[in-house]
Amino acid sequence: MNSVIETILNHRSIRKYEDKPLSEEQIQTIVESAQAASTSSYIQAYSIIGVKDKETKRKLAQLAGNQPYVETNGHFFVFCADFHRHDVIAEMEKKDLSTALESTEQFMVAIIDVALAAQNATLAAESMGLGACYIGGLRNELEEVSKLLKLPHHVIPLFGLTVGHPAGITDKKPRLPFKHVYHEETYEPNDEQTKKELTAYNEEISAYYNERTNGKRQDTWTGQMAEMLSNPKRMYMKEFVEKQGFNKK
Amino acid sequence: MNSVIETILNHRSIRKYEDKPLSEEQIQTIVESAQAASTSSYIQAYSIIGVKDKETKRKLAQLAGNQPYVETNGHFFVFCADFHRHDVIAEMEKKDLSTALESTEQFMVAIIDVALAAQNATLAAESMGLGACYIGGLRNELEEVSKLLKLPHHVIPLFGLTVGHPAGITDKKPRLPFKHVYHEETYEPNDEQTKKELTAYNEEISAYYNERTNGKRQDTWTGQMAEMLSNPKRMYMKEFVEKQGFNKK
Incomplete structure (x- = not known):
């Protein structure tokens, strides 16, 4: 087994970190790794926000459902689907791109682009001995998160990613057969x-x-799933993403 | 730079392969690597179809816009968002999960889950000296692709992934600053x-x-983007995904 596959198979979400920031070099390597992922037809439909500020992290932790590791980590990344720069391109190139950019197809393209980039970021971090955890809880309150991060129209945060020096090891949960x-x-x-x-x-x-x-x-897995999914959450999402210019047609 | 980051940064889409199948062991390592990725609240909302059959590959290549590397490669993977097994869970656990499963939130969750898994698969393949290329063209004709692969309700193919022994090297395209x-x-x-x-x-x-x-x-990048996006494609997607039980509410 080579070290790439070893890193991949050794993945576990790390939810406890030392209070020690990443170095600028680590941040740069993580973002450059994200950018190296495939992107649908070269569209590069994402932006990444890096949050260091303690107060912003504290607010984000509250919005994400009071997860302490959103506040205490080495760096907090927010991965966003981004067609704002394509709106700027529409202006530069004097073309109407709105039908494509507001389509469900391009909504899917943007989400896929973001997630491929994020998984590269995660593995790059893990390969450097850092731990990481995806924060879907960021989608609890996207209106507030967007205000806090001063996001323009046509940008939505999809999830956060905590990265840092692990202060505890988690077990790997068994996957479906x-x-x-x-x-x-x-x-x-x-x-x-x-x-x-x-x-x-x-x-x-x-x-x-x-x-x-x-x-x-x-617990059983099917029991967990039934419990979780019988209480639908984030049902504001359809309206929210449409308002931000995604998934409209 | 460690070998994980080296593999990540060295990525390029490979579009020409030797006509030599992957070994069963390679396929297994690639799928297990996919499964090791993070999954939102343990939901594991994906399935992967592996296609070896020449005739099926030929048909998929046609449907994906006549890309010859969909036909000639070492293995063709189709990555699907899958809530069919959660429909089975609803039956097993006697709970109504339809509101959550049909929500835009869970549509996003499934797409993210699939893409994180796929990027692990890609890197695992690349680390073994194989090449890979995402096939978004699979979304040209999802109705036909779904019939061919005998997909049940609540499963949609998001993209293909060709994997194989490279028969030519591509350049890396420069990313946004x-x-x-x-x-x-x-x-x-x-x-x-x-x-x-x-x-x-x-x-x-x-x-x-x-x-x-x-x-x-x-070409310029903004010119390419304006050209591509002023001709909206796959505008059937919104209706199609809703019909398959996704992104409805």
Whole structure:
């Protein structure tokens, strides 16, 4: 196994950091790594905001659901889908690009672009001995986050990424079985088979929690998913992204 | 620079492959690497289809806009956003999860999950000396692609990924300037400054094309973007994803 695959397979979300900032060189390497990812038709539909300021981090931590590691880390990155610069291009090149830029297709393109870049950033950080954690909680209050970061129209934060010197190691949570995720030639669902596989996976997950909590937790994966998804969250999102000029047509 | 960052920075899309299949071990390492990526609240909202069959590849190549490397490669992966298994969970756990699963928020979650996994797959492949290329063209005809791969409701292919033994090396295309993509503390757009930076970037890009085509091409980046985006494509996407149960509310 080479060191790239080792780094990839060794990934775990780190939620506790030393209070020690990243160096400028580390920040630059992480952002340049992000930029090296593939981008759909060269569109480069993202911007990254780096937050060092303690007060801004504190506010972001509150907005993201009081996660302390959003406040205490080495650096906080906010990954944004960005078509603002393409609005500027429309002006420069005197062309109407609004139909494409407001389409669901380009909304998907921008999200994919951002996530590919972010995963490069994460792996670059991890390869330097740093830890990282994606912060989806940033989407709790995107209106407030956008104001705080002074984002223009046509830019939306998709998630945060805490990076820092780890102050504790987390366990890796077992993933869905390989055959459940990977299909050859065709998908062809077989729901009865799926249920059997999920039941077996539930047992694995229950044992995982049981062992790590001295029997206090025995959740199943399907139970966790059903609980989480029966309480829909961030239902303002459709209206919000449309207002910001995405996913309209 | 460590070998992870080296692999990341050395990325280029490979569009020509030897006609030599990946080994089963390579496929397994690539998929397991994909699965090791972070997943939003453990939701694991993706499936990956691996295509070896020549005839299926040929059809997919046609659907994706006649790209020959979709037909000739070591393996063709299709990365799908997948809430079908969460529909099965709803049945198992007897809960109504439809509002969450059909929301724009969970549509974004699924796309992010898929792309993080895919970028791990890409880097794992590249670290083994293989080349890779994302195939957004797969979104040209998603109805046909979905039929061909026998996808159930609540699964949509987001992109393909060709992987194989490189039969030619591509140049790295210069990315937007660091400062144009990375902002500290706040974004605070300054459109006049942006235009100056884009004009300078255009010169870099023109020189890049000029050098590589013996003066035949001198495109600017803003020109390319304006040309591409003034011809909106895949405008069926909003209706299609809604029909498949995504992005509805």
